[in-house]
Structure formats: C-alpha cells, structure tokens
Amino acid sequence: MKIAIIGTGYVGLVTGTCFAKKGHDVICVDVIQEKVDMINQAIPPIYEEGLEELLKQTVKEGRLKATLDFKEAIQKSEIIFICVGTPSFSNGLLDDKYVRSAATSIAQAFQEGQEYKVVVVKSTCNPGTTTDIVKPILEKSKLTSGKDFGVGMNPEFLREGVALKDFLAPDRIVIGGNDERSQQLIAKTYEGFEAPILQVDPTTAEIIKLASNSFLAMKISFINEIANIAExxxxxxxxxxxxxGMDERISNKFLRAGLGYGGSCFPKDVSALYQKSKELNVPSKLLEATIEANKIQPLRAIKLLKETLEEESLKDKRIAILGFAFKPDTDDVRDAVSVPIIEKLLAEGAIVYATDPVAMKNFKKEIENENLHLLSSIEDVLISAEGCILVTEWKEYKDISPAKFLELMKNPILIDGRRAYEHDRFIESDVKYKAIGLGNK
Ligand SMILES: NC(=O)c1ccc[n+]([C@@H]2O[C@H](COP(=O)([O-])OP(=O)(O)OC[C@H]3O[C@@H](n4cnc5c(N)ncnc54)[C@H](O)[C@@H]3O)[C@@H](O)[C@H]2O)c1
Structure with missing residues (x-):
C-alpha cells in the first residue's frame, strides 16, 4: 500500500520504517528540514534500538523517503497516519494543535477527483478528537467524508526502547474507523501482522489508549505505595x-517498584483522562491518586539519601546522579523523574554531578544551573561524591561493582531508585546500599 506518515518522531518514524519493512511504500512528512534530510540519508533523528539498520535497509530499497511537501505525500498515498506530538495543556488535557495543523495541511493537499484516502490519527488524543476535530477540518477541503475520504483512529502502544519489536508484534491492533470502508483499509495496512484486531469507533479507540496507559501507570503507583509500606x-x-504477580489475574508486569513513571506518555495520558473525567463531572479517585502518588515518589530517593547520610541538609554536598532518561535504552527525557530529583537536590544546595549514556544532549535543555555538572564519564561523576542516586537502570550502571563505588566516592552511599542491583552484592561491602522498597531486616 502507499502510506504517508505525518510527523517523524518516535511513533512516526518507527511506524514508517516498520510498514516499509512489511513491503509498503512509505513517504514520511515532517515540518523540520533537518529531520527530513537525516531520514533521507538513513540517519534516524532519534535513538531507538535497531532503527538505524532498518532505516538504512528501507531507504536503500527505495521503500521509504521523507519530505516537507504535503501535496506530494498526500496525493501519492491511500492511507495517511497522523503521528504528531500531543503534549499536555497546563490543565492536563492533550494539546491537539499539531494534530489540527497536520489535518489542515492534509485538507489543503486534497484534490477534487482524488482516489479514496483514509486519514488515521495515531497520535494519542483527547476522546472525540478524530470525529469532532480532524473530520471537520478535512471536510473544509470541500471533499466529502465517506465518499472521497474516510477517517479513523489507530492508537499506538509501542514502548520506546523496544519500539520496533512492539510495533511488529503487538498484543493487539485497535482500529477505530468511522465507516466500513475505512476500517477495511486500515486493517489491510496490517495484513501479515499476527495480532488480534479489535474494531471499534474512533472515540472508543481514543479512550482505549488513554485507559490502557492509565491502568499501567496505576499499577506502578500501586506497587510504589506497597514499596513505601514494605520499607x-x-x-x-x-x-x-x-x-x-504470580496471580495470573494480576500478572507480574508493571509491578517493579521504583521512583515513579515518566516519559512522553504515561504522565500526560493519565492526566488527560483524569481531566476529561472532571470535565464530564465523573471525577476518578483512582486516576487522581495515581497522579498524586507519582508526584511524591521521585523525592523518596532524596529522603532515603538524607536518612542514610544522617543529615538534615544536603547543602554543599556533592551528589552523583546516574541516568536522566525516563527509562533505559532511550534518549527521551520528557517528564523523566530525573528532573524533579535534580531540581530538589539543587534547591537544597547540593552540587550535582550527573551522567547518562545517551540522553545527555536532551537533558541539557531541561535544567541549567551552575551547581549542575553534566559529565560523560561515570568515574568523573562518582569521584568524591557523598551519595549516589541511580535514577535510570542503564546496563553500564548495573555493572558498576561495589568496589568501584568504594574506591571513587568520598562517602559510599548508593540509593538504588530502580531496584537494579542485587542487594546481596553489597552485603559484604562497605557501601551503604539503600533501595526503594527494601526495608532493613
Ligand atoms: N513516544 C512513545 O513512546 C509513544 C507511544 C505511543 C503513542 N505515542 C503518541 O504518539 C504521538 C507522537 O509521539 P512521539 O513521541 O512520536 O512525538 P515526537 O514529538 O517525537 O514527534 C512528533 C513529530 O511530529 C512533527 N510534527 C509536528 N507538527 C507537524 C505537522 N504539522 N506536520 C508534520 N509533522 C509535524 C515534529 O516535528 C516531530 O518530528 C503522541 O500523541 C504520543 O502521545 C507516543
């Protein structure tokens, strides 16, 4: 099939390269020239395991290219996926300005007498966006919905870090077409995928996405509360x-205690559903509690650090931070818990030395402070530190031996915010090891 992908971020580029791998012809559209150029040179503008290889292969085979030109991409395609970002408004709802702008550009690129096309929203959006916002914008083109074009919503469930695998082998594919023809065309795009397909209306598809992420976030907040009790x-x-987790009704997934969830999806998706519930006058106590619990959880690392140091104040203390990314194997720092942790340390007067193997460039835009030093070497960060907090469980950090912490740090205190280390490794050492949810026996 001939596919256009609008927006070439984590979701758009992964969707585009994976569809190209499946044999479709893909044109990716973005508004940023640099991204378009990089994609055409087979250089992914984002870090994602395996993406570079697949991009190289699909660009070389002529099955994927990128452009700034909506007209060319839309006219050549039978199906158009909108994959632009949907950040949060301050009230929690999702800001649909990029979705609106993408839909407007698509409508402007429509031509009378064109072959039937389906415009599919893949971006996560507020319930009703596809039907009440995207469809009317497309109708401004004077073409007729249902006759000249269809609309649909096809939420994406991939996780950064394992995005290609998730996209190519999903648990389920949810298709919210607004009519039978759209449903069928969207389903055709996924031919050859071995996953059950659920066909619903667009608004239901939008809610499925928000409810799925909210449930997973709730599981995380739940186990974090249990961790605090266990401690x-x-x-x-x-x-x-x-x-x-051995109870199959519960499952052991998303039951790892830590410093809370972050990233570009969970925080904003839970807030969006919560805000929507308030607007509808059916406020959800569970969503509210999930959000509240996640706000305080990152700061538990600092509480543990102070308790272990037996100090009320962190003023002028040199503290090491391992990891900024919201999880390993990604350079994404959006809503990462590293941000509130470092902000709090700085507010308390600490001098912070911090590192991350791939998210350094992105993190530099988050906080600027004369007491924050971003360094690429683990050794330089640990040296003379009076405490270290593991924020992101990158493999290279899990491999640091107790002897290394002892050798480099002035005061070898390790706060394991992700339960990444085997507790037993530290029992015989002089490193003071504390971890979320690990009470002193
Ligand atoms: N990142 C994830 O893990 C993930 C997973 C599932 C769903 N989602 C959802 O998918 C959507 C996209 O997320 P993302 O992380 O890929 O975002 P992103 O910010 O990485 O990428 C968005 C891209 O869209 C481009 N863009 C913005 N406006 C445009 C326009 N008018 N025309 C063309 N391109 C435009 C931007 O330049 C950027 O390249 C969001 O709604 C997000 O919630 C994300």
Whole structure:
C-alpha cells in the first residue's frame, strides 16, 4: 500500500520504517528540514534500538523517503497516519494543535477527483478528537467524508526502547474507523501482522489508549505505595511483587517498584483522562491518586539519601546522579523523574554531578544551573561524591561493582531508585546500599 506518515518522531518514524519493512511504500512528512534530510540519508533523528539498520535497509530499497511537501505525500498515498506530538495543556488535557495543523495541511493537499484516502490519527488524543476535530477540518477541503475520504483512529502502544519489536508484534491492533470502508483499509495496512484486531469507533479507540496507559501507570503507583509500606515494615517489595504477580489475574508486569513513571506518555495520558473525567463531572479517585502518588515518589530517593547520610541538609554536598532518561535504552527525557530529583537536590544546595549514556544532549535543555555538572564519564561523576542516586537502570550502571563505588566516592552511599542491583552484592561491602522498597531486616 502507499502510506504517508505525518510527523517523524518516535511513533512516526518507527511506524514508517516498520510498514516499509512489511513491503509498503512509505513517504514520511515532517515540518523540520533537518529531520527530513537525516531520514533521507538513513540517519534516524532519534535513538531507538535497531532503527538505524532498518532505516538504512528501507531507504536503500527505495521503500521509504521523507519530505516537507504535503501535496506530494498526500496525493501519492491511500492511507495517511497522523503521528504528531500531543503534549499536555497546563490543565492536563492533550494539546491537539499539531494534530489540527497536520489535518489542515492534509485538507489543503486534497484534490477534487482524488482516489479514496483514509486519514488515521495515531497520535494519542483527547476522546472525540478524530470525529469532532480532524473530520471537520478535512471536510473544509470541500471533499466529502465517506465518499472521497474516510477517517479513523489507530492508537499506538509501542514502548520506546523496544519500539520496533512492539510495533511488529503487538498484543493487539485497535482500529477505530468511522465507516466500513475505512476500517477495511486500515486493517489491510496490517495484513501479515499476527495480532488480534479489535474494531471499534474512533472515540472508543481514543479512550482505549488513554485507559490502557492509565491502568499501567496505576499499577506502578500501586506497587510504589506497597514499596513505601514494605520499607517501613522491614520487608522487601521485590518478593512481595513476585508473590502478587504470580496471580495470573494480576500478572507480574508493571509491578517493579521504583521512583515513579515518566516519559512522553504515561504522565500526560493519565492526566488527560483524569481531566476529561472532571470535565464530564465523573471525577476518578483512582486516576487522581495515581497522579498524586507519582508526584511524591521521585523525592523518596532524596529522603532515603538524607536518612542514610544522617543529615538534615544536603547543602554543599556533592551528589552523583546516574541516568536522566525516563527509562533505559532511550534518549527521551520528557517528564523523566530525573528532573524533579535534580531540581530538589539543587534547591537544597547540593552540587550535582550527573551522567547518562545517551540522553545527555536532551537533558541539557531541561535544567541549567551552575551547581549542575553534566559529565560523560561515570568515574568523573562518582569521584568524591557523598551519595549516589541511580535514577535510570542503564546496563553500564548495573555493572558498576561495589568496589568501584568504594574506591571513587568520598562517602559510599548508593540509593538504588530502580531496584537494579542485587542487594546481596553489597552485603559484604562497605557501601551503604539503600533501595526503594527494601526495608532493613
Ligand atoms: N513516544 C512513545 O513512546 C509513544 C507511544 C505511543 C503513542 N505515542 C503518541 O504518539 C504521538 C507522537 O509521539 P512521539 O513521541 O512520536 O512525538 P515526537 O514529538 O517525537 O514527534 C512528533 C513529530 O511530529 C512533527 N510534527 C509536528 N507538527 C507537524 C505537522 N504539522 N506536520 C508534520 N509533522 C509535524 C515534529 O516535528 C516531530 O518530528 C503522541 O500523541 C504520543 O502521545 C507516543
């Protein structure tokens, strides 16, 4: 099939390259010249495992290219996926300005007598966006919905870090076409995917996406609360989670306690559904609690650090931070918990030395402070530190030995914010190891 992808970020570029791998002809459209040039040179503008290889292959085979030109991309395509960003408004709802602008450009590129096309929203959006916002914008083209074009919503469930695998082998494909013809065309794009397909209306598809992420976020906030209780009681949340997760009705996924969820999806998606529920006058206590619990969880790392240091104040203390990315294997720092942790440390007067193997460039835009030093070497960050907080469980950080912490740090305190280390490795060492949800037995 001939496919246009509007927006070449994490979702758009992965969607485009994976569809090209499946044999479709893909044209990616973005508004940023630099991204378009990079894609045409087979250089991914984002970091994602395996993407560079696949992009090289599909560009070389002539099955994927990028352009700034909407007209060319839209006219050559039977199906158009909108994959632009939907950041949060300050009230929590998702800002649809990029979706509107993409839809406007698509409408302007429509031509009378064109072959039937389906415009599919893949971006996560507020319930009703596809039907009440995107469709009317497309209708301004004077073409007729249902006759000249169709609309649909096809939420994306990929996770950064394993995005290609998730896209190519999803648990399910949700298709929210507004009529039978659109449903069929969208389903045809996914021929050859071995996943169950659920066909619903566009608004239901939008809610499925928000509800799925909210549920996963709620599971994380839940186990984090259990972790905080376990710490006080002197138990280990890992064993608790193992026991709870062995129940198939619950499952052990998303039951790892830590410093809270972050990233470009969970925080904004939960807030969007919560805000929508308030607008509808059916406020959700569970969504509210999920958000509140996640706000305080990152700061537990600082509380643990102070307790271990036996100090009320962190003023002038040199603190090491390992990791900015919201999770390993991505350079994404959007809503990463590293931000509130470092902000709080700086507010308390600490001098922060921090590192990340791939997210350094993105993090530089987040916080600027004379007491924050971003360094590329783990050793330079740990040296003379009076405490270290592991924020992102990158493999290279998990491999740091207790001896290394001892050798480099002035005061070898390690706060494991992600339960990344085997506790036993530290028992015999002089490193003071504390972890979320690990009570003193
Ligand atoms: N990142 C994830 O893991 C993930 C997973 C599932 C769903 N989603 C959802 O998918 C959507 C996209 O997320 P993302 O992380 O890929 O965003 P992103 O910010 O990485 O990428 C968005 C891209 O759209 C481009 N763009 C903006 N306006 C445009 C326009 N008018 N025309 C063409 N291009 C335009 C931007 O230049 C950028 O390249 C969001 O709604 C997000 O919630 C993201």
């Amino acid at each position: 006080k009681i002197g138990s280990d949340v890992s064993s608790i989670a193992q026991g709870v």
